[in-house]
Amino acid sequence: QKEVEQDPGPLSVPEGAIVSLNCTYSNSAFQYFMWYRQYSRKGPELLMYTYSSGNKEDGRFTAQVDKSSKYISLFIRDSQPSDSATYLCAMSEVDTGRRALTFGSGTRLQVQP
Amino acid sequence: EAGVTQFPSHSVIEKGQTVTLRCDPISGHDNLYWYRRVMGKEIKFLLHFVKESKQDESGMPNNRFLAERTGGTYSTLKVQPAELEDSGVYFCASSQEPWDMLFGPGTRLTVT
Numbered sequence: 001q002k003e004v005e006q007d008p009g010p011l012s013v014p015e016g017a018i019v020s021l022n023c024t025y026s027n028s029a030f031q032y033f034m035w036y037r038q039y040s041r042k043g044p045e046l047l048m049y050t051y052s053s054g055n056k057e058d059g060r061f062t063a064q065v066d067k068s069s070k071y072i073s074l075f076i077r078d079s080q081p082s083d084s085a086t087y088l089c090a091m092s093e094v095d096t097g098r099r100a101l102t103f104g105s106g107t108r109l110q111v112q113p
Numbered sequence: 114e115a116g117v118t119q120f121p122s123h124s125v126i127e128k129g130q131t132v133t134l135r136c137d138p139i140s141g142h143d144n145l146y147w148y149r150r151v152m153g154k155e156i157k158f159l160l161h162f163v164k165e166s167k168q169d170e171s172g173m174p175n176n177r178f179l180a181e182r183t184g185g186t187y188s189t190l191k192v193q194p195a196e197l198e199d200s201g202v203y204f205c206a207s208s209q210e211p212w213d214m215l216f217g218p219g220t221r222l223t224v225t
Contacts, residue, residue, distance in 0.1 A: 004155075032211050043117075043204055043216040044156070051212070088156070094211045099144065100158035100169060101214060 003027050006089055006104025014112050019076040023089035023104045026070065030091040030102070033065050035074045038086045038106065047087075048074070079111045115139070117217035119205050125223045131193040134220045138187070138207030144168075145188050146214065147180060151201035162188060195224045 006023045013019055021035075032051055036044035050056050053067045062075040072091075076083055086108050090101040118137045126132050138145045147159040159178070160170040164185035173180070177196070182188040192199055202221050208214040 002155075034212070034214070036216075043218045046213070046215060049212040090156075092211060098169060099208075099211055099214075100146070100161055100172065101148075101156075102158070103156040105155040 001026065002105075003102050004089065004091060004104045007107055008105050010108040010110055012110045012112060013079055015079060015081060017079050017111075019079050019083070019109060019111075021074040021076075021087050021089075021107050021109070023072050024070055025072070025091055025102075027091070027093070027102070028067075028070070029093045029096055031094050032092045033063070033072050034090045034092075034101065035061075035063055036088040036090060038088060040085075044088055044090075079109075081111050081113045084109055084111050117205055117207050117215055119203075119217040119220050121220060122218065123221045123223075125225065126195055127225055128197055129194045131191065132195055132222060134190045134192075134203055134205075134222070136188045136190070136205030136217060138205070139215060142207035142209050143185070144208045144214075145182060146206040146208075147188070147190055148204045148206065148216075149201050150204070150219075151198070156204065159190075192222075195222075197224050200224045 004025045034049045035047045038044045048063045050065045056063045060077045064073045086106040088106045089104040120135045145162040150156045158172040161168045162182040179191045202219040204219045206216045
């Protein structure tokens with residue numbers, strides 16, 4: 001079983017829709033939770049990070065972490081065609097001294113104009 | 114400010130040859146990481162440098178892979194000899210804090 005599970009999609013939504021992207025994980029030592037966006041043939045671009053549990057908002061993006069359920073989410077409000085990309089969740093332990101990120105497989109999002 | 118840069122962007126080599134990938138991290142970032150994504154799989158960690166020292170090399174697949182970081186600045190990842198299963202995209206990332214890991218554009222390696 002993978003440490004981080006993410007539905008690969010593709011997820012297709014109309015412009016203006018609210019998008020919900022999710023990951024589950026099994027390693028209770030994960031403390032930092034990141035969301036990256038990756039366009040085709042480009043490197044992952046850091047969108048947001050959250051430490052431990054809670055919510056964080058940045059413009060149209062909201063990240064949520066529920067450590068009791070080992071479940072994280074990224075919400076995109078008023079989605080735009082330019083949001084079409086692959087979204088990757090990633091996590092790290094840090095408190096154990098290990099900073100390596102463990103990634104989900106990524107969810108392909110397509111926002112239709 | 115320039116981001117993480119990687120060279121080359123694409124490399125095609127034959128099985129058994131040697132390839133060296135280079136990464137220049139963001140200036141001032143002590144932490145440098147190598148990751149790779151092989152076809153159809155998730156991005157996986159290879160190793161982590163703090164300045165010039167290897168902090169964690171638990172993800173290195175075998176002894177055909179050698180990473181160095183000269184003087185705590187740029188890093189190289191050498192694959193010798195390359196095998197078909199080494200094909201994929203190799204990403205470099207750098208950070209100063211645990212939450213600000215920024216990635217380069219990647220090097221696409223094709224072994225034929």
